[in-house]
Amino acid sequence: MALRRRGFVSVGAAVACCALAAACTPEPAPTTTPSPTPAATTPSESQIERQIRLDYEAAEAAYRDNMAEQDRQSQLGTAVKTKELTSTASGRYLRFVLEVLSDIGDSGWRAEGVTNIRGVASSGWRKDQVQLTACEDSSAVKFIDKKGRDVTPKNAVRTYVQNLTVIRVGGRWKVSDVGSKPARNYQGAPCAA
Amino acid sequence: MRGMIALKIAFIVCTIAVAAPMSASADETTKRCGKTGKCYVIAKREPTAGMRKSSKVAGNGDDRAQHVRKKFAAALAVYDRQLARYRRCFLANPNGAGCGRVPKSPWLGGESFSGPGNPSITAGQAATIAVARLQLPAIAPGIGPSPELNPWNIAAVGYPLWLWADGPTHVGPVSDSVGGLSVSLDAEVSSLTFRMGDGHTISCPGSGQKWTTAVQPAAKSPSCGYSYAKPSLPDGNYTVAAIANWAVTWTSNGQSGVINVPAVDTTELPVGELQVLVR
Numbered sequence: 001m002a003l004r005r006r007g008f009v010s011v012g013a014a015v016a017c018c019a020l021a022a023a024c025t026p027e028p029a030p031t032t033t034p035s036p037t038p039a040a041t042t043p044s045e046s047q048i049e050r051q052i053r054l055d056y057e058a059a060e061a062a063y064r065d066n067m068a069e070q071d072r073q074s075q076l077g078t079a080v081k082t083k084e085l086t087s088t089a090s091g092r093y094l095r096f097v098l099e100v101l102s103d104i105g106d107s108g109w110r111a112e113g114v115t116n117i118r119g120v121a122s123s124g125w126r127k128d129q130v131q132l133t134a135c136e137d138s139s140a141v142k143f144i145d146k147k148g149r150d151v152t153p154k155n156a157v158r159t160y161v162q163n164l165t166v167i168r169v170g171g172r173w174k175v176s177d178v179g180s181k182p183a184r185n186y187q188g189a190p191c192a193a
Numbered sequence: 194m195r196g197m198i199a200l201k202i203a204f205i206v207c208t209i210a211v212a213a214p215m216s217a218s219a220d221e222t223t224k225r226c227g228k229t230g231k232c233y234v235i236a237k238r239e240p241t242a243g244m245r246k247s248s249k250v251a252g253n254g255d256d257r258a259q260h261v262r263k264k265f266a267a268a269l270a271v272y273d274r275q276l277a278r279y280r281r282c283f284l285a286n287p288n289g290a291g292c293g294r295v296p297k298s299p300w301l302g303g304e305s306f307s308g309p310g311n312p313s314i315t316a317g318q319a320a321t322i323a324v325a326r327l328q329l330p331a332i333a334p335g336i337g338p339s340p341e342l343n344p345w346n347i348a349a350v351g352y353p354l355w356l357w358a359d360g361p362t363h364v365g366p367v368s369d370s371v372g373g374l375s376v377s378l379d380a381e382v383s384s385l386t387f388r389m390g391d392g393h394t395i396s397c398p399g400s401g402q403k404w405t406t407a408v409q410p411a412a413k414s415p416s417c418g419y420s421y422a423k424p425s426l427p428d429g430n431y432t433v434a435a436i437a438n439w440a441v442t443w444t445s446n447g448q449s450g451v452i453n454v455p456a457v458d459t460t461e462l463p464v465g466e467l468q469v470l471v472r
Contacts, residue, residue, distance in 0.1 A: 102225030138228035156230025180226035
């Protein structure tokens, strides 16, 4: 669970950021407001901090579990909506994952090796929703066809910075969407190791 | 202590402020890329009645339709280019390797482009999607007489082999509905190209003629045949690739056209020399 929260590194930056946000945003948009909590149960600041940390950890665990299932299925060449997938992913992300796995399976391919998650960084939090940035490196994953030939796509970028949205659904954290940016190296990315 | 608490609150609020725009950034046009290096555009699910209502309230319908239509046309153009590249690869590549699979239409994956509020599409665009959805059967290289029919289990150098498309060579007519348009499709293997594995390529019109045991020994195929000049053995087998071109004729909304879809499959063929001893 190698979660890095770089936001904590610079308190000054946080203050500056807030000052900027306050200056540019006269009234906070409804979506940026944390879910109101009844006054009687309002947690102290440290409790909020703890909640954020636990949410990030749970969200990252869901993402990593999902990636492990993706790796397992791509090695088998299957695209099955397993419990491991549905308990850790939903919505567009789940459909995206099934598309990727279907493409591999439909081509009669199977993967050798796993996607290397070079780092995961938290990039946003609000109640029941977490943003993660993950550096995914699939460059070492080989694809083999039914005749045992290496059919790994050549010249394709397979290193991405993935901006993940992870939401809590029914008490479970599930990756619900992703936006990918190709990255030859991860220089400057928050998830860079 | 109060100062520290204030700073922590500052961080939390900042974190929240950063989170919101990121979550809003992913939409139909966002690229999602997987371990194969391929990227996908995952469209929204078909909206439910309730969702349709809210989307009408949310945006300017004309602007949205124009925007989505533009994105769709761009995605389709990319798909067309991928398909053309795929065809070129198979027609030019001496061994057929590295061409990958037939590109998928960007709107495949159970997504529908129809429904109230969605932009209209042209008959040609609808046909492209319908053709991409069409599950065309695999075409294996048919080679006869089979090497298994002789005691040595090889094809002989100099012997006329018959080549054909082994599998269904006609599909249709079938109908599909895309974006509210009905599309009728009729697919047929229009030509065959065989890469014989020895560096020679044979192109044949149609789907070739199947060899049967009724064929006279050493008779040549009337439409598609080949005789090897050199053995593959003892070094190994020739890898024979059959590249079939499916010509899919579409009709929609009073228009019609043909979309060519290539399909490839390979087989291993041991070719040796048979010596005849004459006394």
